[in-house]
Amino acid sequence: MNITITATTDNPALLPAQHQTHQPGEEAAMVPRPRSEPLGAPPGIGKLEGKVVLITGGDSGIGHAVALLFAREGASLALGYLDEEADAHRTRDEVEQAGAECILLRGDVGSPRFCREAVAAVIARYGKIDVLINNAAQQYPQENILDISEQQLEKTFRTNIFSMFYMVQAALPHLARGARIINTTSVTAYRGSAHLLDYAATKGAIVAFTRSLAQQLVKSGVHVNAVAPGPVWTPLIPASFPAEEVSQFGAQVPMKRPGQPDEIAPCYLFLATEGAAYMSGQVLHPNGGEIINT
Incomplete structure (x- = not known):
């Protein structure tokens, strides 16, 4: 992989300029590494004791942080x-x-x-699935819709939204009453993105998918919700944007910085627990203070 890192920005809340050439990117190559350890020093209290959780995109970024937080709360994990x-x-x-x-x-x-x-591998190992987190995604910036190739369009939709249909179709026969499906959408679903047109379109589709699936599954007792992060420091960022854009990533939100994965993971924990027992079809918005139309 070709990785370049240059001098840090003058704003200590922002990031060094850097770039990776391979999607969805590698966390090990990022400077600084994203924060993924659960916030707060005390150990977990077993909120997910005995639960089995399948996370797509679970190797890095938000998925990594969610896996660590859920592990601390007693869950058994399967990471795609x-x-x-x-x-x-x-x-x-x-x-x-x-x-x-x-x-x-x-x-x-x-x-x-x-x-x-x-x-099938999760069922063979654990015998059940209690929480399915559809988190995997890719993005390919283009300034002009004319530059979005057929191949890029299909890949973005296949990875970001088709995958959620496929994973739910596979998992649903194994989801009992009280199970949770949590989908990762994005702030771009609500405010759009001129240079991430196909990505933002998939994220808008995920919101509609979440709301519609929640209605379809409510009688079966399966809860379906989503999280719409704002700018978050994950491998997808240096793998998507030029180095200088990375150095300004997150500066546009009211908090003037990107979020860290450990600041996003608690949203998923809440939606996975009994605290969200009266919620389905909803979206949480950890986005650095940006007010959007929900």
């Missing part, structure tokens, strides 16, 4: 990832150090076959 072996194995090691079980599932969530095989 594309090809980032170092990140995936590091996350598994950290989950196991927290005292939780963890299996890795390598493959492309844009493939219906992989989604079926991943769910």
Whole structure:
């Protein structure tokens, strides 16, 4: 992988200019590394004791932080990832150090076959799925719609939204009453993004998917919600943007900085627990203070 890092920005809340050439990027190459350890020093209190959680894109970024937080709360984990072996194995090691079980599932969530095989592997290991977190995504900036190729358009939609259909179709027969589906959308679903047109379109689709699936599954007792992060320091950022854009990433939100994965993960924990028992079809917005139309 080709990685470049240059001098840090003058604003200490922002990030050094850097770039990676491979999507969805590697956390191990980022400077500084994203913060993923659960916020707060006290150990967990077993909020997810006995629960089995499947996270796509679980090797790094938000997925990594969610895995560590859920492990601290007693969950057993299954982490899907594309090809980032170092990140995936590091996350598994950290989950196991927290005292939780963890299996890795390598493959492309844009493939219906992989989604079926991943769910089958989780059932074979743990016998059930209590929480499904659809988190995997990719993005390819283009300044002009004319520059979005057919191949890019299909890849973005296949990875970001088709995968959610495939994973839910595979997992649903194994989801009992009280199970949770949590989808990762984005602030771009609400305010748009001129240079991430296809990505933002998929994130808008995820909001509609979440609300519609929640209505469809409410009688079965399966809760469906989503999280719409704002700018968050994950491998997708240096893998998507030129180095100088990375150095200004997050400066536009009221808090004037990007979020860290450990600041986003608690939203997923809330939606996975009994605290969200009266919520379905809803979206949480950890976005640095940006007010958006929900």
